[in-house]
Amino acid sequence: MTDNNFYITEDLLASKNMRFVNHLIDLIPQYAVMYAISYSFLYLGEFTGDYSLNNYWAEMSKIEDLFYSYTLMFIYFFMMESLTNRTLGKYVTKTMVVMANGEKPTNQDIAKRSLCRMIPFDALSFLGTLGKGWHDSISNTQVVDVAKFEARKQSQNELEQIGVNQEVI
Numbered sequence: 001m002t003d004n005n006f007y008i009t010e011d012l013l014a015s016k017n018m019r020f021v022n023h024l025i026d027l028i029p030q031y032a033v034m035y036a037i038s039y040s041f042l043y044l045g046e047f048t049g050d051y052s053l054n055n056y057w058a059e060m061s062k063i064e065d066l067f068y069s070y071t072l073m074f075i076y077f078f079m080m081e082s083l084t085n086r087t088l089g090k091y092v093t094k095t096m097v098v099m100a101n102g103e104k105p106t107n108q109d110i111a112k113r114s115l116c117r118m119i120p121f122d123a124l125s126f127l128g129t130l131g132k133g134w135h136d137s138i139s140n141t142q143v144v145d146v147a148k149f150e151a152r153k154q155s156q157n158e159l160e161q162i163g164v165n166q167e168v169i
Contacts, residue, residue, distance in 0.1 A: 006102040006156060010130060014095040014143040019126045019133070022089030022143070029088060030076055034069070070118050077114040082107050094146045102153065105141050113139035 014022075038057060045051035060068075080087040085096045085104060097113070099105050105113070116122060116135035126133035136142060 006153070008098065008100055008102060008142045008144060008149075012142075012144045012148050012152060013130060013132070014093065014145055016127060018093040018095055018145070019143060021093050022087065022095065023123055023126075025089035025092055026076070026087050030069075030072055033072055033076075073117060074114045077117060078110055081105070081113065082110040090143070095143050096146050096149070097141050098144055098149065100140055100142060102149070105139070109139050109141060113141050 038054075041054040041057050045054040077087060081097050082105075085098065090096055097105055097110075099109065113135050116138045119125075119134055122134050126136070132142070
């Protein structure tokens with residue numbers, strides 16, 4: 001929808017509690033993938049007798065660990081939010097990502113949002129004013145309560161239709 005008169009107001013934003021729950025739930029698939037990779041390398045070593053991947057994974061430096069962790073985090077958030085505007089956490093809390101004007105974010109917006117999550121302490125930044133994190137502010141996106149957002153969009157559309165119908169008469 002390209003409605004220039006629609007704006008996300010504070011009452012539509014997801015609460016700090018919802019944002020915290022989103023964060024906790026979104027950690028689960030990320031950790032699950034890391035553990036799956038770890039065990040895959042171990043089982044591959046058991047199967048082939050070559051433990052080089054397992055040894056590399058177990059003995060990697062902190063920099064390598066951060067690189068793989070952040071890469072996985074970027075892929076998770078980018079894929080989920082670019083395809084559905086939501087992550088697993090957002091599905092559970094019934095929230096979603098939108099632009100400040102209520103439109104669906106572009107892939108570029110989601111990429112910027114996902115990259116900003118790599119800023120140190122970004123995960124705690126949503127505890128500040130209005131529950132908006134740095135990745136929200138920098139990418140000009142918002143996390144909204146889906147039910148409130150949809151109700152506001154519908155009521156605004158209905159009001160606009162009244163104006164359109166009045167002009168026809």
